[in-house]
Amino acid sequence: MVDIIDYFPMERWEQMRLFLSECYRLDHAICDRKFFEWQFQADPSDGNASVLCGWENDRLVGILGYLPFSVHWGELGNPYPAVWLLYWMVRKETQRGLGWLLTKRIQEKYTLLLTVNASELGGPFFKKLGWAFFPRVARYTCVFDKKQCVPLLFPSAIESDLDKMIFRPIFPDPDSITEVALNKENYHPDWKLYSGLSFGTVRSLSYLTWRYFKHPVFKYYVILKGEAQRPAVCIYRIEKAFGIYDALVGRIVDFFHPDDKQGKTDGLILMQGVLQYLKNKGCSYVDFICSNRTYSQTFLDLGADEEPNDRQILPVRITPIQHTLRHQNFAFLAPQGGHFPVLENMHITKSDIDGDGPALIPKNDSR
Amino acid sequence: MEKKIIKILSNVLEVPQTDLGEHSSQVNVANWDSLNHMKLVVALEEEFGVKFKDEDILELQSFKLIKFILSKYLK
Numbered sequence: 001m002v003d004i005i006d007y008f009p010m011e012r013w014e015q016m017r018l019f020l021s022e023c024y025r026l027d028h029a030i031c032d033r034k035f036f037e038w039q040f041q042a043d044p045s046d047g048n049a050s051v052l053c054g055w056e057n058d059r060l061v062g063i064l065g066y067l068p069f070s071v072h073w074g075e076l077g078n079p080y081p082a083v084w085l086l087y088w089m090v091r092k093e094t095q096r097g098l099g100w101l102l103t104k105r106i107q108e109k110y111t112l113l114l115t116v117n118a119s120e121l122g123g124p125f126f127k128k129l130g131w132a133f134f135p136r137v138a139r140y141t142c143v144f145d146k147k148q149c150v151p152l153l154f155p156s157a158i159e160s161d162l163d164k165m166i167f168r169p170i171f172p173d174p175d176s177i178t179e180v181a182l183n184k185e186n187y188h189p190d191w192k193l194y195s196g197l198s199f200g201t202v203r204s205l206s207y208l209t210w211r212y213f214k215h216p217v218f219k220y221y222v223i224l225k226g227e228a229q230r231p232a233v234c235i236y237r238i239e240k241a242f243g244i245y246d247a248l249v250g251r252i253v254d255f256f257h258p259d260d261k262q263g264k265t266d267g268l269i270l271m272q273g274v275l276q277y278l279k280n281k282g283c284s285y286v287d288f289i290c291s292n293r294t295y296s297q298t299f300l301d302l303g304a305d306e307e308p309n310d311r312q313i314l315p316v317r318i319t320p321i322q323h324t325l326r327h328q329n330f331a332f333l334a335p336q337g338g339h340f341p342v343l344e345n346m347h348i349t350k351s352d353i354d355g356d357g358p359a360l361i362p363k364n365d366s367r
Numbered sequence: 368m369e370k371k372i373i374k375i376l377s378n379v380l381e382v383p384q385t386d387l388g389e390h391s392s393q394v395n396v397a398n399w400d401s402l403n404h405m406k407l408v409v410a411l412e413e414e415f416g417v418k419f420k421d422e423d424i425l426e427l428q429s430f431k432l433i434k435f436i437l438s439k440y441l442k
Contacts, residue, residue: 002425095425096393096404104421124402 002056002098004105007048008063010037016051019060023089029217029358030087038216039086039354040065052105054090054098062090064102067353070202073112074339076191079202082112084353088122103129111335116348116355118329126331134343136327140296141287141314142167142275142304148284149314151245154323157313165313167279168303169272177223177273182208190229193258196294199339200347203233203256211351217358220253225270232257232266234274235351238281243320250278250286254351255295264298271298285314289328289355291348319359328355368441371414372433379407392429415441 008016013033020031029035036042040049054062065087070079083106090099103125107113118126118133127133143149143165150159180186187205191197201207212220212235224231235254241247252274257267278286288304290296300306307313316326330348334340350356376391377384380398393399399407408424411417411433417440419427427433 001422004421090401095428096399096401097408097424097427099401100405100408101421101424121402125405128402128405 002054002061002095002101004101005053005055006105008040008051008053010042010047010049012060015060016063019063019091023091024087027360029361032361034216035358035361038210038214039357041067041210051087052102054094054102056094061094062098062102064088064099064106066106068110069207070204071112071114072191072198072200072202073334074198074341076194076198080112080335081110082114082201083110084201085113085115086117086354088119099125100129107333112333112338114330114332114352116328116330116352118331123329123331126333129333131331131333132340133329133331134291135329136309137289137291137330137343137348138296139287139289139307139316139328140299140304141165141285141307142299142302143285143314144275144279145282145284148247152241152247152284152314152318152321154312154315156311161313165285165305166303167275169276170302171269171272174276175225175269175273177270177277179221180224182213182222182224186224186228187231188228189231193230193260193263194256195259196292197256197347199341199345200292201352203254203351208235217361218356223270223274225273226257226263226266230258230263232263232270234270236274236278236286237356238278238283239318241284241315241318241321243318243322245321247284247318248282249318250275250281250283251350251356252286252288252299253356254349255288255290255298256292256347257295257298259294267295267298268301272302275302287314287316289350291330291343291346293344295347317359368415368437369434372411372430372437375407375410375414376430376433379403379410387430389430392431394429411437417441 017031040051042049050066052064067084071082073080143162144167146162149162218237220237223234226232233256236252239249241249257263288299315321373384373387376387423436
């Protein structure tokens, strides 16, 4: 008999660590307690993490992580309660049906559910459950150093593929960028100015603080341009690729701006500033995964190109470098009778939940 | 009822009806994975007009158990 509990008590961490190492990967970052506590927002007051758990005879046999966040769903400035799902797994020897029951349980609590990076099994499951499933969120790449990128190319790609994605600055004297610490004074956007964010997680101060400033592994840089109630925002990090070749790679994790003329200009200047900075830092290329055409267009305007649907030119996974075709997929279950957006009108990026997660804890981790 | 169950198992698991019977279970039918289990439950609910409780969904592990549990719902 399996009991489903709505939370995971961190006092039983050793059971979770064992479960994850046996059912997922022994060396994955999620097996690190500090990272796990951040990922599932373990509450320091009661020691509970946001994970639905299936227990059989006091043994953990299945989990489904869930993160409640406010989402804009067609009405800017009027957030909707939603939940993002992640880490959905069940022991192979456990009775069939537990994975489904975990999903049923969370669907009883929320009417708007979203997820990214569903597994090969998860994708068909979500589709069968009536979710909208998108196998690929568009990825865009911009090359700074073609010579450094050639050794990184996928076997199916050729050097001339890189010619279509070379960084082309527009402004002759780009602004220098300055990392900011977000606070209420410098960041309180009027969301009604951001039509591109009509469908997506509300990029509130509290969300960005958790997502970027409290991240226990990655160092993210948050750059703003414009006034506090209407900033253009760009969030990035630099990653060290290793394996067949060593390189630095920039990752634009999120980017958005007001949709009026000033907002677009601020966004373009901001993005160029970030790209120039990444180039000066020695990055070989930078990528940006983004469903929203409004914001990806800025990246394209600066020389980037969209990676093809059926093959890849430069790798996504770079620690270590892997030449396997990988896409960020996305799925959602919307309230019945409500908005049903197309993917291009939604704002889905690597910012969302575990879209940009570490595979490993760095070896020189001194936390 | 038994014939209907066999037919549903056959359709969902893509196994010939002649290969299914009293002995059939999650252990010895290769295609009886999590996704097909969900499809199986939905098909049984639709065919017999029942709504399984969560605890029973997990127990529908074999032909015999399906027959036994369905009988409870159809009484």
